[in-house]
Amino acid sequence: MINTDVVIIGAGPTGLFCAHQLGIIGLKCEIIDNLDKIGGQCIELYPDKPIYDIPAIPECTGEQLTNNLIDQIKPFNIKFHLSERVEEIKRQNNKWFIKTSKNTEFISPNIVIAGGVGSFEPRKFSAKVSEKLEDKSILYSIKDKSIFKDKSVAIFGGGDSALDWAIELSKNSNVTLIHRRDEFRGAQSSVNKIKELEKNKQLKIFTQYQMASVKGVDKLDSVEIKHEEGEIKSLKVDYVLGFFGLIMQLGPITNWGLNIDKKTIPVNTENFETNQKGIFAIGDICTYPGKLRLILSGFHEGALAARGCFKYAKPDEKLRFEFSTTSKTVKSRLGIKE
Ligand SMILES: Cc1cc2nc3c(=O)[nH]c(=O)nc-3n(C[C@H](O)[C@H](O)[C@H](O)COP(=O)(O)OP(=O)(O)OC[C@H]3O[C@@H](n4cnc5c(N)ncnc54)[C@H](O)[C@@H]3O)c2cc1C
Secondary structure (H helix, E strand, C coil), X not given: CEECCEEEECCCHHHHHHHHHHHHCCCCEEEEECCCCCXXXXXXXXXXXXXXXXXXXXXXXXXXXXXHHHHHHHHHCCEEEECCCXXXXXXXXXXXXXXXCCCCEEEECEEEECCCCCEEEECCCCHHHHCCCECCCEECCCCCHHHHCCCEEEEECCCHHHHHHHHHHCCCCEEEXXXXXXXCCCCHHHHHHHHHHHHCCCEEEEECEEEEEEECCCCCCEEEEEECCCCEXXXXXXXXXXXXXXXXXXXXXXXXXXXXXXXXXXCECCCCECCCCCXXXXXXXXXXXXXXXXXXXXXXHHHHHHHHHHHHHCCCCCCCCCCCCCCHHHHHHCCCCC
């Protein structure tokens, strides 16, 4: 059981900056995100796009903003729990008990929900297809590409992820790329590359086909794919990879006894606390009169929520207002030697 002052749900820009604000007021936190990387929408949806309205930064990409936020919290050695979705929250002895999809358990007086528009989840095959072999032979992301070496892999999808992985895995695996349309959506350079690989017999491509069924009990044996005009083909494969993009789901957040208004959480703008004592909501997921869904608003909300957490984490101490420029305590927390 991990015991900490604050658990932050969501490693988007808002959660990251809130961790900084907690660090400079002397509170410990751990951050959980369902994605396998840090950065929320900035890294998942627009890593290369320039952002022009971050205060004092005339232009930076989603990835640069994320990297700067990560650098800014380095002094606090914050632990991230990635690829874990927070499933359960319940009150336990005046604190909050938190449990993730990987059964990691936390106990904390505070939770900051910086969950954006919900957790990003891969779009999947139908339950009938996915159910028994998901996470074994049917996968929606790749953590260790060495498992595919010298194996037969069917990759479904027509966007950048499907094409990039088809190109990469074709070096050491027997790859078949299957897409339900004739045209691929990925970058033209990747489309050219897979056509070239097909010509050189380094991978097979079937367009206008979709998954029909999978065969195999504990282990995948083969898949059947169906052409839009009805023809069915059977492919002997060891793994199936589905890359159909991500959907965003508020998911378990709706079950935690919080007031929810049109998929957002109403908060008190004094400290961004929700209707539950010790649970705060910041960033895109919170709502209040005049809310702007911008990164800069999330930063302000995180700063106030961090101060709101203080009274539950250190009930016997008074929080003093200090400037980072002049406070010795803040500078020592940041590891700055004078
Ligand atoms: C294309 C595009 C361009 C944009 N351009 C700008 C811009 O120019 N300027 C600007 O200010 N804003 C811009 N935005 C909006 C900005 O990206 C969002 O306001 C910002 O990302 C919100 O940050 P957040 O930290 O609140 O949430 P997010 O970035 O959405 O991060 C939330 C994180 O919480 C995780 N999460 C949710 N639920 C759970 C759970 N139960 N368990 C574990 N993890 C969970 C999610 O996986 C996600 O990683 C843009 C958005 C898009 C899509």
